[in-house]
Amino acid sequence: MPAAVVQSGTYTVELDTGWDVGSFRLDDTLKGVLDNTTYLLGPTTQYADITEYVTAVQYKRGRQKPDDQFGAGTLTFVMRDETGILGPYDSSSPYYDPNSNQPGLAPMRRVRFSRGNEYLFIGTVIAYDYNFELAGPNIVTVNCADDFYKLAQAYLDEWNVTVETTSQRVASLLALPEVDYTGSTSIEASSVALGHDSAYTVQDGTNALQYLGQIQEAEQGRIFMSRDGVLTFQKRIGTTLSNPVITFDDNGNTPYDGLTVEFDADNVVNRAQVIDLTGATATANDLASQAKYFIQTKSIQGSLLDSSEIQALADYLIVAEPEPRFTAVQTRFAMLSSLERDAVATIDIGDTIAVQKVIPGLNTSQAEELSIEGIEANIDFQSGHRVTLYTSPTTIVYQLILDDPTYGVLDALNVLG
Numbered sequence: 413m414p415a416a417v418v419q420s421g422t423y424t425v426e427l428d429t430g431w432d433v434g435s436f437r438l439d440d441t442l443k444g445v446l447d448n449t450t451y452l453l454g455p456t457t458q459y460a461d462i463t464e465y466v467t468a469v470q471y472k473r474g475r476q477k478p479d480d481q482f483g484a485g486t487l488t489f490v491m492r493d494e495t496g497i498l499g500p501y502d503s504s505s506p507y508y509d510p511n512s513n514q515p516g517l518a519p520m521r522r523v524r525f526s527r528g529n530e531y532l533f534i535g536t537v538i539a540y541d542y543n544f545e546l547a548g549p550n551i552v553t554v555n556c557a558d559d560f561y562k563l564a565q566a567y568l569d570e571w572n573v574t575v576e577t578t579s580q581r582v583a584s585l586l587a588l589p590e591v592d593y594t595g596s597t598s599i600e601a602s603s604v605a606l607g608h609d610s611a612y613t614v615q616d617g618t619n620a621l622q623y624l625g626q627i628q629e630a631e632q633g634r635i636f637m638s639r640d641g642v643l644t645f646q647k648r649i650g651t652t653l654s655n656p657v658i659t660f661d662d663n664g665n666t667p668y669d670g671l672t673v674e675f676d677a678d679n680v681v682n683r684a685q686v687i688d689l690t691g692a693t694a695t696a697n698d699l700a701s702q703a704k705y706f707i708q709t710k711s712i713q714g715s716l717l718d719s720s721e722i723q724a725l726a727d728y729l730i731v732a733e734p735e736p737r738f739t740a741v742q743t744r745f746a747m748l749s750s751l752e753r754d755a756v757a758t759i760d761i762g763d764t765i766a767v768q769k770v771i772p773g774l775n776t777s778q779a780e781e782l783s784i785e786g787i788e789a790n791i792d793f794q795s796g797h798r799v800t801l802y803t804s805p806t807t808i809v810y811q812l813i814l815d816d817p818t819y820g821v822l823d824a825l826n827v828l829g
Contacts, residue, residue: 657759
């Protein structure tokens with residue numbers, strides 16, 4: 413049953429046992445009792461609630477920096493097994509599948525982790541490590557990954573691609589018979605065009621997840637698995653309508669206990685080069701930045717972009733000046749109100765948050781609105797939930813409000829919502 417974690421909320425870990433665990437079963441002394449109200453005619457869910465055994469959960473999704481590629485999100489949880497019921501050898505375990513003579517708690521089973529009614533992670537068990545202890549309960553560590561793991565196991569046949577945008581190419585990739593992705597998707601329409609002649613033919617044996625990463629590199633958006641298991645494509649990151657889902661500060665709003673500030677010359681890109689698969693090259697330079705910080709180049713070779721798109725990407729990659737910014741914010745649920753815990757728990761990649769920091773010794777504060785790039789959480793069932801949000805800068809615009817002295821002015825920062 414769901415477990416109440418100290419000063420954090422109620423959490424549930426569910427594992428697909430591989431068979432129908434909740435239905436009426438003939439000749440079973442428990443599930444075969446006529447007129448019982450618990451085990452009804454199935455089929456019912458294949459998920460078993462195993463929260464009672466869990467002592468800790470850790471999950472990571474997304475990326476730490478905007479230049480990083482998105483990989484598979486991971487979930488690890490630890491269980492205490494007092495009786496051996498979770499082991500792979502106990503055929504009397506309620507999680508054992510007598511039909512196939514297989515343990516229910518095994519690799520490649522589906523897993524769900526939720527807080528209240530909100531999923532925080534959905535994926536697949538990759539490794540199930542059972543450690544027999546000479547004294548005390550046995551310890552079970554379960555390592556899981558989201559559905560990017562499935563794409564990482566898929567390899568493409570030779571594919572003669574057609575004229576498509578990046579969002580259309582993502583949909584085409586997922587529909588290929590050798591990929592056959594059947595999960596939920598949320599694909600934002602993009603206008604960025606990909607090349608399509610013989611130079612762009614996808615070679616036999618290309619990894620599906622790596623090719624998805626090439627599409628993301630061409631788009632410069634986000635491709636990730638959401639917290640509720642939806643494969644999500646977001647177009648090229650640009651302006652963001654000011655609408656933070658939560659505001660962190662040290663003076664009355666949602667509190668935090670860790671804030672990382674980055675002010676790094678390595679973030680400067682004053683020369684950008686993009687080379688497509690035909691060999692066409694586009695270059696962008698910021699000469700003033702080069703004179704100030706010496707030449708710092710970002711190069712993308714073998715881009716999937718159509719030749720007409722590569723100059724726009726080179727221009728987009730230029731970052732002429734280093735600027736200090738908040739790169740990560742941490743908070744403990746024990747510090748938060750109930751409503752704040754609900755809001756922080758459901759933050760997802762691509763959301764906008766606001767962070768305000770009072771500068772010690774100065775009569776001022778620094779306020780920034782930031783996009784979420786990655787999420788890392790640790791939940792100890794005895795001490796609570798802690799989360800780190802990795803962020804990126806974003807250009808904020810505001811919804812136009814008629815007759816407002818600030819937001820009613822027609823300019824680049826006030827837009828139709």
